[in-house]
Amino acid sequence: xxxxxxxxxxxxxxxxxxxxxxxxxxxxxxxxxxxxxxxxxxxxxxxxxxxxxxxxxxxxxxxxxxxxxxxxxxxxxxxxxxxxxxxxxxxxxxxxxxxxxxxxxxxxxxxxxxxxxxxxxxxxxxxxxxxxxxxxxxxxxxxxxxxxxxxxxxxxxxxxxxxxxxxxxxxxxxxxxxxxxxxxxxxxxxxxxxxxxxxxxxxxxxxxxxxxxxxxxxxxxxxxxxxxxxxxxxxxxxxxxxxxxxxxxxxxxxxxxxxxxxxxxxxxxxxxxxxxxxxxxxxxxxxxxxxxxxxxxxxxxxxxxxxxxxxxxxxxxxxxxxxxxxxxxxxxxxxxxxxxxxxxxxxxxxxxxxxxxxxxxxxxxxxxxxxxxxxxx
Numbered sequence: 148x149x150x151x152x153x154x155x156x157x158x159x160x161x162x163x164x165x166x167x168x169x170x171x172x173x174x175x176x177x178x179x180x181x182x183x184x185x186x187x188x189x190x191x192x193x194x195x196x197x198x199x200x201x202x203x204x205x206x207x208x209x210x211x212x213x214x215x216x217x218x219x220x221x222x223x224x225x226x227x228x229x230x231x232x233x234x235x236x237x238x239x240x241x242x243x244x245x246x247x248x249x250x251x252x253x254x255x256x257x258x259x260x261x262x263x264x265x266x267x268x269x270x271x272x273x274x275x276x277x278x279x280x281x282x283x284x285x286x287x288x289x290x291x292x293x294x295x296x297x298x299x300x301x302x303x304x305x306x307x308x309x310x311x312x313x314x315x316x317x318x319x320x321x322x323x324x325x326x327x328x329x330x331x332x333x334x335x336x337x338x339x340x341x342x343x344x345x346x347x348x349x350x351x352x353x354x355x356x357x358x359x360x361x362x363x364x365x366x367x368x369x370x371x372x373x374x375x376x377x378x379x380x381x382x383x384x385x386x387x388x389x390x391x392x393x394x395x396x397x398x399x400x401x402x403x404x405x406x407x408x409x410x411x412x413x414x415x416x417x418x419x420x421x422x423x424x425x426x427x428x429x430x431x432x433x434x435x436x437x438x439x440x441x442x443x444x445x446x447x448x449x450x451x452x453x454x455x456x457x458x459x460x461x462x463x464x465x466x467x468x469x470x471x472x473x474x475x476x477x478x479x480x481x482x483x484x485x486x487x488x489x490x491x492x493x494x495x496x497x498x499x500x501x502x503x504x505x506x507x508x509x510x511x512x513x514x515x516x517x518x519x520x521x522x523x524x
Contacts, residue, residue, distance in 0.1 A: 164190050164204055166257045167267040168249050171195060176204070184208045184485070185396070189270060201270035202248065206263050211483065212396060215264040217309040219256050222266075222395045223247065224308065225370070229299050244391055245269065274381040274390050280414045285377075285387050286437035289414050292380045292389035293372060293406050294445030300370040301449045305400035308370060315373055315397060316405045318354040318468045322347070325475045334480045340493055343474055346500050353464055357404060357457065365453045366402055373397035375409040403446070403454055408465030410438055415462070416502050421495050428498060430505035435462070436516055443520060455521050459513035463506045470499030 161173040169192050176190035186206045193199050207215040230244050247255040248267040256266045280286050314320045329337060329344055337344070360366040372379075374397045381391040413420070415438070417429040439458060443450075476483045477492035484492055506513075 160188050160190060160204060163257070163259075163265055164192070164202070164267070166250055166265075167202075167204075168251055169202060169267065171200070174199060179203075184211050201272070203268040203270050204265060205268070206265050207396065209262065209264065212311055214309070214311070218311050218396050219264070219266065221308045221311060221398055223255055224303075225300060225395055225398050228303055229296075232299050245271075245393060245395065271381050271391055273384050275384050276378040276381060278378050278419055279416070280377055280434060283433050283437040285382065286414050286434040287441035288382060288387060288389040289377050289380050289410055290438035290441030290443075291445045292392050292441075293375045293410055294442040295389070296372055296392045297369065297403055297406065297446050298449060300398075303370050305368050305370050308399050310399050311397060312399075315399070316401055316465075316468065317358065318464060318471070319358055321468055321471045321475070322351060322354045325471050325478075328475055328478045332478065334478065336478050336493075339490075340474060340477065340496070343470075343493070343496055343500055346503075347467070347471055347474070350467055350503070353467060356460065357402060357464060360453065360457070361402060366404065366457075367451065367454075368400050369403050370398065371401035371403060371406045373399060373401050373405060373409075375406045376413045377410070378413075403450065404457055404461040405465060407438075407442060407458055408461030408463075409469075410442070411435060411459075411462030411506075412466040412469060412499075412502065414438055415506075416498075418498070420498060421491060422498050423494055425497060425501045428501045428505060430502065430509050432509055432512060432516075435459075435509075435513055439517060439520060447521075455517065458517050459510055462513070463503060463510060466499050466503050466506060470496045470503065473499060 160176045164173055164176070171192040171194035174191040174193050176188045179187040179189055185208050188204045189201055190204055191199050191201050207218055209215050212218045226245050226247060230246065233244055246269045248269070249255055250257045250267075256264055258264050277285060280289065325344075325347065357366060361368065372392065372395070374394055379392060379394045380389055381393060382388065383390050415431050415434045417431055418427050422428060442458075473484065473492045473496035477490070477496060481492055484495075486492060488494075
């Protein structure tokens, strides 16, 4: 269960939708359950001319995002900037981008008496998402989509956005927090995951690599998405071309490599994020190559050589970091990520750590491909 379950009764979703400037009559709604954090609903309204249009209503999880108003300010700035650039580049064509619908009071959100903050987005028709990439074309489009997103916001000033989750990708602090929880063992779960803790401890030397390069000024701070799972890319249902990047709550200052690392984590694996049979987990290097091709085609113009040199490593680092986060949440009693079965976060952690091992075995070949792809002719 998510910490906000008590405030997200689907029976009153029509009442919430009517607080936004949506034309027409509420027809129905369903929950979209793929996300780990927020509660999201797809709702349908019948307009006065008889046509129907869908929208996305979403409650921000204020247990995860301590300042949901700061989240909304970030989202407003980024969507406004992206929409302006898309309009300018396409010479008047609206394109397919996220748009916030105003509430009836004029703001882009509503706050209910229980403290819940809700917003409304356009529903992008004719698109779909994947939890597991099926072919290299989809992998290329994922890389291209997030590279394009970074390019669109590359001229924004990172300090203009708020860090909505402080130290979100600070892998050193994630590691140290896990070690604190291991010592405390607040829920008596440590005995079930000592092996996983040991696997993470063996890789402690990885956690400071990008942080040290950032402190030295070698890696620049940029505006980044920070949650680049494959299911945060809307793909055209007919062509599988990338249409739009969604889930902008963690857009904030960060390293471009954090985004790339999470694309590698979610696209190159052969299984779902919570696969229980570890023997099924494979690293697909063809998917990695397609990700890099797509990402560089979109983002090469602004990347530094140092960022390019650590593209392959970023996949290992972020996969390790996510494994740390899942294991920490498991030991703390599943207080952050939504779970749907016993030991769900432990299963997720094991999956990530197995993928780390797969990535390590292929790291040299991954780095060779990046060097070849970016060689100056």
